[in-house]
Amino acid sequence: MGNSSFAAEAHGLVKEFDGKRAVDGVSLSVPAGSISGILGPNGAGKTTTIRMLLGIIDPTSGTRTLLGRERPLEAAREVGYLPEERGLYPSMPAAEAIAFMGALRGLPIAAGRRRAVELLEGRGHGDWARRPIRTLSKGMAQTVQLLGTIVHKPRLIVLDEPFSGLDAINQEKLEQLIRDEAAAGTTVIFSTHVIAHAERLCERVAIIAEGKVAFEGGIDEARGRLRPIVHLRTRASDGPWRAALPASAICIGGEWRFELPEGGPEPLLKALLDGNAGIETLSIERPGLHEAFIAIAGAAAASAMGRVAATEAA
Amino acid sequence: MTLPETLRAAFVIARRDFTATVFSKTFLLFLLGPLFPIAMGVMFGGIGNRIDSARTPPQVAVIAPLADFRALAAARERLSPLADERPFLILRHAPPEHDLAAQREALLTDEKTERVGVLDGGLARPHFTGAVEADGRVVRQIRMFVDEARRGPSAAAPPGPPLGVTLARTSSGSLAFARQMVARGGQALLFVLTILLAGMLLSQLIEEKSNKVIEILAAAVPIASIFLGKLFAMLAMSLIGIFVWAAAGTAAIAYFAGGGLGALPPPAVGWPAFLALMLVYFAMSYLLIGAMFLGIGAQASTVREVQTLSMPVTMMQIVIFGAASLGVGKPDSREAIGAAIFPLSSPFAMIARAAEQDAIWPHVLALGWQALWVALILKLAAAVFRRSVLKSGPAWRWPWQRRRVA
Numbered sequence: 001m002g003n004s005s006f007a008a009e010a011h012g013l014v015k016e017f018d019g020k021r022a023v024d025g026v027s028l029s030v031p032a033g034s035i036s037g038i039l040g041p042n043g044a045g046k047t048t049t050i051r052m053l054l055g056i057i058d059p060t061s062g063t064r065t066l067l068g069r070e071r072p073l074e075a076a077r078e079v080g081y082l083p084e085e086r087g088l089y090p091s092m093p094a095a096e097a098i099a100f101m102g103a104l105r106g107l108p109i110a111a112g113r114r115r116a117v118e119l120l121e122g123r124g125h126g127d128w129a130r131r132p133i134r135t136l137s138k139g140m141a142q143t144v145q146l147l148g149t150i151v152h153k154p155r156l157i158v159l160d161e162p163f164s165g166l167d168a169i170n171q172e173k174l175e176q177l178i179r180d181e182a183a184a185g186t187t188v189i190f191s192t193h194v195i196a197h198a199e200r201l202c203e204r205v206a207i208i209a210e211g212k213v214a215f216e217g218g219i220d221e222a223r224g225r226l227r228p229i230v231h232l233r234t235r236a237s238d239g240p241w242r243a244a245l246p247a248s249a250i251c252i253g254g255e256w257r258f259e260l261p262e263g264g265p266e267p268l269l270k271a272l273l274d275g276n277a278g279i280e281t282l283s284i285e286r287p288g289l290h291e292a293f294i295a296i297a298g299a300a301a302a303s304a305m306g307r308v309a310a311t312e313a314a
Numbered sequence: 315m316t317l318p319e320t321l322r323a324a325f326v327i328a329r330r331d332f333t334a335t336v337f338s339k340t341f342l343l344f345l346l347g348p349l350f351p352i353a354m355g356v357m358f359g360g361i362g363n364r365i366d367s368a369r370t371p372p373q374v375a376v377i378a379p380l381a382d383f384r385a386l387a388a389a390r391e392r393l394s395p396l397a398d399e400r401p402f403l404i405l406r407h408a409p410p411e412h413d414l415a416a417q418r419e420a421l422l423t424d425e426k427t428e429r430v431g432v433l434d435g436g437l438a439r440p441h442f443t444g445a446v447e448a449d450g451r452v453v454r455q456i457r458m459f460v461d462e463a464r465r466g467p468s469a470a471a472p473p474g475p476p477l478g479v480t481l482a483r484t485s486s487g488s489l490a491f492a493r494q495m496v497a498r499g500g501q502a503l504l505f506v507l508t509i510l511l512a513g514m515l516l517s518q519l520i521e522e523k524s525n526k527v528i529e530i531l532a533a534a535v536p537i538a539s540i541f542l543g544k545l546f547a548m549l550a551m552s553l554i555g556i557f558v559w560a561a562a563g564t565a566a567i568a569y570f571a572g573g574g575l576g577a578l579p580p581p582a583v584g585w586p587a588f589l590a591l592m593l594v595y596f597a598m599s600y601l602l603i604g605a606m607f608l609g610i611g612a613q614a615s616t617v618r619e620v621q622t623l624s625m626p627v628t629m630m631q632i633v634i635f636g637a638a639s640l641g642v643g644k645p646d647s648r649e650a651i652g653a654a655i656f657p658l659s660s661p662f663a664m665i666a667r668a669a670e671q672d673a674i675w676p677h678v679l680a681l682g683w684q685a686l687w688v689a690l691i692l693k694l695a696a697a698v699f700r701r702s703v704l705k706s707g708p709a710w711r712w713p714w715q716r717r718r719v720a
Contacts, residue, residue, distance in 0.1 A: 017705055056532045057706035073536060081533045087526025091334065103326045104534035 327543025
């Protein structure tokens with residue numbers, strides 16, 4: 001690895017398939033030792049971005065480095081990858097499949113077999129070791145593949161939609177595994193279209209929409225893009241205090257919802273008290289990543305639309 | 315990616331493929347498959363021999379006075395050393411009856427005895443009637459018997475000593491012919507083995523593409539390593555098959571032919587070197603054609619596509635074999651040298667050369683040349699796979715398309 005403090009970096013990655021642009025100038029930086037999420041709806045370009053970062057495909061244009069190497073395959077021994085479309089040889093026993101994945105990334109096969117059994121037994125699945133993959137359920141096979149991803153103790157783990165197809169218990173186990181790996185100093189990058197996972201696990205997120213990075217930064221930074229939301233219920237339905245509520249405030253079932261005004265909570269509280277609104281309940285909530293995502297991805301799309309309109313007008 | 319790392323990765327792929335193939339139940343069938351035709355051949359050969367031995371030579375009824383018949387039979391006997399594997403006609407005497415035409419008709423239509431015809435008229439006016447070809451073997455033999463019978467046994471032997479005979483093991487004519495036969499045999503064997511075994515490489519990547527393992531492999535190792543590993547795994551598997559079949563074949567030759575390879579004429583480089591070259595050239599032919607098949611097959615995404623591709627590639631192999639066989643018998647001709655230089659036909663041309671010329675250095679040169687082409691074809695196949703299947707890198711465009719884009 002070079003001197004870079006980033007485990008992965010991309011600059012202006014573009015990928016076209018048959019003339020159609022799937023990834024459009026993606027730039028992102030993943031700090032070493034972090035848990036980073038790539039968030040975006042289906043078809044946004046997450047998997048293509050990951051495949052370019054890992055060197056499975058070369059970009060149409062742009063550059064990327066993986067663990068400091070410009071040729072990602074040169075870092076293969078230090079990388080673990082769980083693809084979106086899981087794939088294992090059906091006739092291979094589980095322990096052998098794990099060892100094979102390790103061997104592909106430079107782990108001697110004997111050590112791989114030993115570690116495979118340890119990993120399986122450590123999770124209470126020692127009886128899977130000799131069972132061919134075809135006899136395992138989808139969730140079990142997914143666990144085997146995940147263990148194959150970490151068997152060679154990589155410095156960077158890349159997981160593409162790792163939670164899809166897992167039940168709640170296995171999702172929780174996977175979250176714990178990601179936390180454990182990160183605690184041991186491993187960098188983890190995972191893509192997901194489920195915001196809750198990113199919110200629980202990630203320190204940083206890159207939000208990708210329509211092939212572009214709409215946002216890249218810390219979770220708090222993403223959430224900080226939105227104003228806090230005020231939930232207000234009053235005994236009086238009308239009065240001079242209504243002037244303190246922003247024009248965008250909406251009332252649903254007797255509850256007012258609106259963004260906290262720029263002036264903060266104090267002028268609002270004063271107006272409510274002075275105007276005898278009769279406060280029943282009042283809460284000010286920070287927006288979640290979900291709200292931030294909708295706002296950011298939506299804003300980016302609107303911005304793109306605006307650019308197209310401007311170009312056409314010119 | 316460095317060469318040692320590429321080879322290490324190829325070994326990992328090869329080990330997986332080899333064990334997955336060799337330790338499967340179908341591999342037993344693969345080993346036994348080519349033995350079935352041999353067993354069938356032996357079995358039907360035995361039956362055929364019995365049928366042949368049960369067949370008696372054709373009979374001809376001779377309506378003639380006894381003296382004439384005896385003269386004909388004696389003539390047949392005197393000429394019999396000229397008959398080889400197929401003995402002469404058998405002559406059966408039929409004393410002349412009053413109505414010759416009726417007698418002839420009765421003999422021809424008598425189904426109790428299989429006759430090919432009737433000879434009547436004795437030696438004075440011989441005439442043959444029968445359902446045979448006008449100038450066929452039967453008529454020619456009868457003509458010869460009649461001539462010899464007329465000459466009679468009393469004809470004096472010509473003066474002079476009898477023919478002296480010295481038997482030589484070989485002569486230049488017989489050696490050249492024998493070596494051509496070995497050359498053609500070696501080429502044919504190489505071709506049959508390659509056509510039987512290299513075709514399997516067409517479908518080698520279908521498994522990885524259908525079960526999505528290709529993504530795991532492509533993320534961890536260079537595509538060239540995947541191709542190289544698969545190629546060598548299948549070569550190793552094929553060599554196991556060849557050793558088993560060769561052992562069975564040697565046992566069969568020893569049992570049926572007695573002398574084994576010693577009974578066959580020796581090739582120019584000698585049997586040990588020739589057999590070693592057969593093995594090496596098989597490996598090279600397998601790697602060359604296999605690398606190309608692997609590259610072509612990797613473009614296919616379904617078994618149906620592979621099946622559709624298999625016929626044209628088999629035809630291509632036949633063309634290559636045909637081109638290589640043009641040079642047999644004239645190893646210094648333009649055809650032979652051209653076939654030795656063209657990478658895909660080179661192993662076939664060179665094994666023929668090994669049978670006909672004893673120089674070893676051209677083989678060293680050819681093997682180096684062929685190895686270079688294996689590497690080039692693999693590299694090209696990997697690049698095409700990355701570009702067209704994985705859709706990696708900038709899209710390929712014709713020069714005029716590039717100008718339009720620019």
